[in-house]
Amino acid sequence: MKAARVHERGKIVIEEVPVPEVGEKEVLIAVHRVGICGTDVGVVGGHVSATYPVTLGHEYSGVVAKLGSPRLTPHLKEGDPVVSSGGWGCGECELCRQGMDLYCTNRRSLGRNVDGCMAEYIKVDYRSVSKLPPAISLDEAQNIVNIGCSVRAVRKLDLAKIKTAAVIGPGNAGLMILQLLKMGGVERVVMAGTRDFRLEMARRFGADEVVNIRREDPVKRIRGWFPHGVDAVCESSGTTGGLQSAFDVVRSNGSVVVFSIITEKMQEFDPSFLYLKEPIIYGSKGAAGAFPEAIRLLEEKKLQILPMITHRFPLAETAKAFQVFADKVADALRIVIDVRP
Numbered sequence: 001m002k003a004a005r006v007h008e009r010g011k012i013v014i015e016e017v018p019v020p021e022v023g024e025k026e027v028l029i030a031v032h033r034v035g036i037c038g039t040d041v042g043v044v045g046g047h048v049s050a051t052y053p054v055t056l057g058h059e060y061s062g063v064v065a066k067l068g069s070p071r072l073t074p075h076l077k078e079g080d081p082v083v084s085s086g087g088w089g090c091g092e093c094e095l096c097r098q099g100m101d102l103y104c105t106n107r108r109s110l111g112r113n114v115d116g117c118m119a120e121y122i123k124v125d126y127r128s129v130s131k132l133p134p135a136i137s138l139d140e141a142q143n144i145v146n147i148g149c150s151v152r153a154v155r156k157l158d159l160a161k162i163k164t165a166a167v168i169g170p171g172n173a174g175l176m177i178l179q180l181l182k183m184g185g186v187e188r189v190v191m192a193g194t195r196d197f198r199l200e201m202a203r204r205f206g207a208d209e210v211v212n213i214r215r216e217d218p219v220k221r222i223r224g225w226f227p228h229g230v231d232a233v234c235e236s237s238g239t240t241g242g243l244q245s246a247f248d249v250v251r252s253n254g255s256v257v258v259f260s261i262i263t264e265k266m267q268e269f270d271p272s273f274l275y276l277k278e279p280i281i282y283g284s285k286g287a288a289g290a291f292p293e294a295i296r297l298l299e300e301k302k303l304q305i306l307p308m309i310t311h312r313f314p315l316a317e318t319a320k321a322f323q324v325f326a327d328k329v330a331d332a333l334r335i336v337i338d339v340r341p
């Protein structure tokens with residue numbers, strides 16, 4: 001089968017590899033749609049930890065090709081449309097046994113330390129697989145990991161008490177968080193970002209105000225609208241600048257959810273606001289526990305997913321797809337690789 005793999009930093013190759021053999025606790029999935037995520041770009045670039053050589057990708061949809069043990073997966077059969085989480089714990093360590101497998105230090109992460117989904121087939125742990133209801137298309141389902149991550153992030157907040165919010169970073173996940181905040185009844189949501197076309201999309205998805213931080217100081221602008229700051233800020237830009245803005249625009253005793261992996265170091269950090277403002281700061285990692293709700297949201301057509309897909313490429317053009325993702329000038333948002341037509 002064909003797979004998009006990385007052997008050395010900065011280089012994606014399409015190569016012929018054997019179809020994975022499934023063990024008893026594994027499921028083989030024929031991959032249909034894959035979305036490119038910033039984490040995949042980090043794997044190629046070397047700033048997200050990964051074990052080379054590795055097949056890229058962790059956000060996808062497909063159909064069951066083979067069950068390692070039908071006895072373990074009575075709810076699945078060959079041909080079922082499915083998605084899986086982006087990884088799973090070892091199942092044996094203390095954290096895994098306590099149900100905290102997302103913190104497992106021996107975690108298997110697709111496209112990082114086990115082969116991912118930018119290939120014709122992928123094998124995954126049977127516990128990571130979720131069956132899709134018929135109402136959900138494979139085009140929509142490719143984004144399930146991000147929807148789950150966004151659901152988990154927004155769950156940190158007590159939405160009944162939040163009237164105003166800011167989202168920093170109108171990427172795929174930021175736009176999902178925006179939709180979830182509006183759906184949860186937040187009256188005014190501001191989106192801050194660097195690209196006008198993404199900010200326009202944020203408007204279409206319900207943002208009450210948008211600010212382009214290339215042209216305006218987001219802190220001044222948001223403070224202009226909300227002199228005491230906003231009740232909650234979700235940082236999804238993955239930058240230290242975004243994080244600093246989040247600390248600067250959250251109101252006293254408000255909440256900040258740090259949703260993204262920020263790989264750069266903070267040059268300056270003034271911690272006095274922790275005392276002065278008493279903010280509540282949450283981290284949110286992955287989609288643990290949020291898949292059922294993510295599937296329900298898709299099934300009930302509550303989220304706008306398809307308008308986010310701006311580009312599509314065949315598997316053979318994966319390297320080109322990554323170039324478009326990295327090109328900050330291209331109006332790219334969700335780039336999908338069509339592994340099968």
Ligand SMILES: [Zn+2]
Nearest residue numbers: 037038039059
């Ligand atoms: Zn991802």
Ligand SMILES: [Zn+2]
Nearest residue numbers: 090093096104
């Ligand atoms: Zn473990």
